[in-house]
Amino acid sequence: MGQYDQLYELYNEHDTDTLRALQNLVDLFPLVESAVALDRWKEINEELEDGKEAVEDAFPDVGERFADLAARARQEQAFTGLDLYKKYGRPVNVFVLDVDETLRSTGSTDNEIPRETLNLLTEFHDAGVPIVICTGQTLENVKGFAIQGLGSQIVHSGNLSIVYETGTGVFTPRHGAGTKQLLYEDLDDEIQAVFDDVRTRILSEASEELRKGCHLQGNEFNITMKPNFETGSDAAEAVIDQALVYELDLLGDAVATHGELGDASGHSVPDLTRAYYADQDPEIHAVLESEGALPDAAATDVPADLGAILERIDIGYYEGDAAEIGTLELSKVVGVEAAFDVLGIEDPFAVVMGDSKSDLRVMRWVQENDAGIAAAPEHASQSVVDHVESTDDLIFEQGRAGDILRMVYALNRFADEG
Template sequence: MERYDLVYRLYDEYDTETLREYQEFVDVFPAVDSRVALEHWQDATEELQDRKDEIRGDFAAGETFAEVASRADRDQAFTALDLEAKYGRAVNVLVLDVDETLRSAGGTDNEIPRETLHVLTEFHEAGVPIVICTGQTLENVKGFAIQGLGSEIVHSGNLSIVYEAGTGVFTPGHGAETKQLLYEDLDEEIRTVFDAVRSRILPEAPEELRRGCHLQGNEFNVTLKPNYETGSSNAREVIDEGLVYLIDLLADAVGSTVGTTDAPEGESVVDWTRAFYAAQDPEIRAVLEGEGAYPDLEADDVPSALASILERIDVAYYEADAAEIGSLELNKIVGVERALEVLGVDDPFALVMGDSKSDLRVMEWVDENDAGIAAAPEHSSQDTFQHVLETDELVFDRGKSVDVLRTVYALNRLVRLD
């Protein structure tokens, strides 16, 4: 019988919804010191096994179908079949963004849901490496990773953290390769620019801006964060103002470093820098226009000495969340490549999950190299969302990254049938 027919039979003839409810209860049942509660858990475990045994006995590959039915719903199982038919490969590494992907301020109260964490532990137990790929600082990521996944998994040698969007990679358990500061490989000119911006950004900020935001504790990137709740009108206002200030400070630092003085009379390095980044990103242009800071200049006419430096520096804007500068020579792709090298993943077929433009670069990289699939939440950036729709349509609701993880869990099980 064709595999699709077997899956139809599985979901038509068995109460898979109740099976999944038992599985989830058994998996995420909280540790409680109660004899009655533990007895209830034991009863559920026995019922779960009985229901799985029924499927195991009715299918030639019963164990596989029992596990698929207990983890994935009908739509997820058929999506997994489609992925198996298209690629014929199991996912052998997870590359996961955190904020607004694994967790969501609007969907999960900024916590990674317990069911998501449990599925991640199952991938780990199956030998699938996990790469946490985020713009956050290393200390922040280590903290929630240890709290959510446990110290044993974090220090297992099979988990890597790409932090600050690729400026560093931390892979515990790998000796001299455990922590790699990729920004140390940049030339002195670029590092000098970043040092100048970092040292001046808060001391020289206007008083209202200085009181309304703070500097994220990065090792290399320079990131302004609001003191107000992310997504609020106050946060939007201060980050929009902060973006203009950050671009202007960058312009001054680059001008001082490279001695750019060839702008025509009446035009400044600041004007050209604003024009350059406005042309790079329509969201940045909209903020500059809204703040009355958009220069009516053609980015193609930016003086070459200035452009040669700006082309290596990324300015990122996250509405009501952050304004940031980073090195385009250090991005999530570079960090992921280094993480895979340390983890020993020579032929990756990755699940890349993320919501932002920096995640999109990794998605495009795996797509171009036939090295994986991409998934994104429905509220992701427009370009990221469009890329996912045009590839495998792995879009999930806010705070429901577990749905895609369950699909891939089913894919990895079904691939074994070949």
Template structure:
């Protein structure tokens, strides 16, 4: 209990809030050309040194650690960090971070990563903790804001990796031939060919409303339709619902066109003429409606459900079902409709990133808000290889997992909250 007693003393006897505000001022507002600004910064820096010195003198042998904790974490964050240190008895040695609605939140931060969060990431980087950005975004998008936010020196240090398009590829600058790994190249040729064909046709075959109201995201592999409207507004919701129905039908046509390439070794109960002549869109609607309640709801609302309103999953021919088992259709209301490979996911991308980064015994902080992030959290939990955190607005299943594990839930746009908690964990776990 000595660490708990020392932490109680730290926050009872010392002005940790003042120390923390001075540390933030010195870190986030460096001296500028203005003489007045420089004077304020120098005064704050001097007082910061004095406050740290008081703590160093009061805790012989561990004073630097406790001063660091008080300068970065609130009382609650510090005690949560100590609880984690006591429970797991090891520091976090990798960060796995989703971006949209996690590091940044459109509702709270103008869709930019807060400066505080970016600075905390640089502090973890300087402490030798690799950073894995794990996102559904394109590589070019991620490279752009990482370079702007963290700086080229950090991004190209060899300790930062990007798992992009939800696991289709991994980009780790500074690792020679391992810098870019195209995980989709490892897929079966029949799957890659179907995605190529889908991408070729998705805009040219689209109905006018979808063609005018959507654009094709510039992915390397996944096929993603995004709205030409502000995400989440009524127009965006309507056009993405249209796009979902269209994508399901087009996927069915593409799969039916390639049915010979995916026919199972044993004869199907459906002869070739029946398979190739059936309504392909009916198959895909039935298949994905039976597996995703959100897709089923969209189809039902538009009277597009096959089988008289019930997902007729049993009517999908075996060869088609076998192929669709390898392909996923994702729906994000008012944001995107996309086709991805089930054989490529964020856990596979993270595992590949760890290999390139040389993280052999990971104990990672996984931060995310969606079902694809949940797969990484579960992958980590199954291996006792880390902790999970999520914003308050995360998917219900994500919040259930996070609350059951360590209850690391933070306000929207404030990923810095959990980063400060983990900062405290990493400092306190080394205290005897």
């Protein structure tokens, strides 16, 4: 009997729903100092083991693996895991995980990473699979919720790395001199001067409306304006759209000051900067259009010397959440490569989970290098959804990142057994 036929038999002829429910109770049972609670946990665990033994008896050759699958993965997750094993022939050996709107969501998880997701990540970590948290947030923010959710022991285990501020720095505890890598320090003087200029002026020269409606995220390098309103609200969307236009103009002015530029073809550098990024990103184009800020200049008017600077600088727009100036030389891809290096991952096969264009760059990088697969929440940026659907179609519901982790569990169990 083939593997697919055996899986059909497992899920159609055995009460796998009960096994998963029991496993979840065992995994998530609250730790309380109560003899009654402990006795109840033992009863649940015994019932789970009895159910697993019944599966093992029904499948003599693959019983242990199938018992684990039945307790961890739904039928579609197990079949997807088998499909991916047949396609790639290897297990996932590292996770690359965005946080906001991926592991947690303001819309469905109250901006907390669900306990189920944290428990599954803990199990993978205990099995020796490294975790790379890859986010646009500051290091201190990420360390805080990582320690709160996963525990200090895992965060400081030497097998977890944090790529922060979209790749400007990498923090990997217990790796000596490689523990904290400030990648932005390697940028050339021209780019550093542009960022220093923008950073010193961005609040002092902002309009009163922007100063009241936004704050500057406490980054080490990137320049990120965040709303002083609930993320995603109408007020937040409005002020971030204004902040985007303001950042583009400030960036253009800083480039004109510190870059070695020739003739600008009769257009101002801020106008050419708007034109350049409007051509690069349809979301930015739409915001500029809605704000009445599309310039008369076109992307074809951008001189080569200006384009050579702007192509190194990234503008991140996140509707109702943030407007950010970063550098493409320090993308999440660069940060992930640095994290893999310090973790000693020489032949990665990663699951990359994310929702934004910065995550898409990592997804494309692993695809181009045969180094992993991609997954995204259904509400991700359309370009991310398009990429994921065109590869392995690993789209999950908002707040349900654990579904992908269960699929990966199935994939790795098939790979373990060969």
